[in-house]
Amino acid sequence: MSVRQEFDAWAADGRDRGMEERHWQTAKHALARMPAGPGDTVLDLGTGSGYALRALADTKDIARGYGLDGSPEMARNAREYTEEEPSAADLGGETPAASTADLGFVVGDFGHLPFADDSIDHAFSMEAFYYSADPHETLREVARVLRPGGTFHCAVNYYEENVHSHAWQDNISVDMTRWDADQYREAFEEAGLAVASQDNVPDRDVEIPPAEEFPTENWETREEMVERYRTYGTLLTVGVAL
Numbered sequence: 001m002s003v004r005q006e007f008d009a010w011a012a013d014g015r016d017r018g019m020e021e022r023h024w025q026t027a028k029h030a031l032a033r034m035p036a037g038p039g040d041t042v043l044d045l046g047t048g049s050g051y052a053l054r055a056l057a058d059t060k061d062i063a064r065g066y067g068l069d070g071s072p073e074m075a076r077n078a079r080e081y082t083e084e085e086p087s088a089a090d091l092g093g094e095t096p097a098a099s100t101a102d103l104g105f106v107v108g109d110f111g112h113l114p115f116a117d118d119s120i121d122h123a124f125s126m127e128a129f130y131y132s133a134d135p136h137e138t139l140r141e142v143a144r145v146l147r148p149g150g151t152f153h154c155a156v157n158y159y160e161e162n163v164h165s166h167a168w169q170d171n172i173s174v175d176m177t178r179w180d181a182d183q184y185r186e187a188f189e190e191a192g193l194a195v196a197s198q199d200n201v202p203d204r205d206v207e208i209p210p211a212e213e214f215p216t217e218n219w220e221t222r223e224e225m226v227e228r229y230r231t232y233g234t235l236l237t238v239g240v241a242l
């Protein structure tokens, strides 16, 4: 199955909003760290419901945002949600000031970003990068479209150290690349993105039941669940275009 077929089906099932809710728990911390500001143009790779751009528009007053996605249904939903009222996840439950940002949602592939050289101030991606057919090519593309000094905040929950994510490939037809933290760093550097930081962003919002309630439907032990969310969380690698 192609990216388009797989994720069009997810969008049709409403799984885009479900992902938004789950991913927001750590994505909000990555977004808060982005040095984007008034006048900036931001690219969100694998935008899904588009929540990341709406949050940046509301909290950092960016001028423009492009949400790129290989699934036309995801892009269509993201456009619709952007025209509606922002969801609670968009702003962590706070009432937004009216945003004047110009947000657009584009169908495209990570391998060929439809943007001019040096045209993007900052790029973001949450739980999407590893679906790239050629992640090295994607990083070169990100480095090409970013202006010198622009950043790429790349957040993933599927990675080698997070042993609890390893089985995820069994449930999806699109091939996933499972790098470890060092492989992310090396690939960023090779592509011309200097690694400014890399760390694990813990998910402190997910509720972890008391020990006596284990095993649960998804977890054998409380320790495993704590490790997955509080210790591993989201691996965030930040590259700066040279």
Ligand SMILES: C[S@@+](CC[C@H](N)C(=O)[O-])C[C@H]1O[C@@H](n2cnc3c(N)ncnc32)[C@H](O)[C@@H]1O
Residues within 6 Å of the ligand: 003, 007, 016, 019, 020, 023, 027, 045, 046, 047, 048, 049, 068, 069, 070, 071, 074, 108, 109, 110, 111, 125, 126, 127, 128, 131, 132, 133
């Ligand atoms: C797991 S979802 C994450 C969506 C969103 N970033 C979030 O945090 O909820 C991955 C998204 O990446 C998109 N995607 C996957 N591979 C892609 C590719 N090669 N090119 C463009 N988009 C892709 C999918 O269509 C999907 O919307």
